[in-house]
Amino acid sequence: MTRSALIEKVAERVEGLTLKQTEIVVETVFESIKEALRRGEKIEIRGFGNFRVKERKARKARNPKTGESVDVPPKKAIRFKTGKALREALNPPEQ
């Protein structure tokens, strides 16, 4: 499912909202999450999951081709943890 497919499905389920308005809402939701992550905030979507920023330290690595040592700069990575309700929805007990 792509973003546009998501927008269409959401628009079908919401009463009295146009496709354009739905698009703005979906866009705003993901932009807001992105902004919060940029500020280093943790995002908690109950029943869905959490996003947080994890700092990866600078490290030395080797170019496997040349054997040369290279410095890898510190990086920020995003960690997503699936929420309990979602994990259970993916794995119903009768499976």
Place this chain on the structure above:
Amino acid sequence: MTKADLVEIIFEKVGLSKKEAQDIIEIIFDTIKQAFQEGESVKISGFGTFNVRKKAARRGRNPQTGEELEITPRRVLTFKASNQLKAALEK
């Protein structure tokens, strides 16, 4: 940031009522959840991709008791941030 903060943002920026904002946010995440339940991956361009992965059964151990047990087959989610999102973090 929680769903309540997202409701507030949608209320302020988009001009929906708080009730409408709350409903649509629930529907957005529920619609994504339904796709996952179908085993579908969800790609939000500019944000990232969620993939549903199937894990086979395997033997494991309870680290506390040392007891051996079978870990049942299950579906797990992975999230891969888009390059755009990664770039935003480094700004």
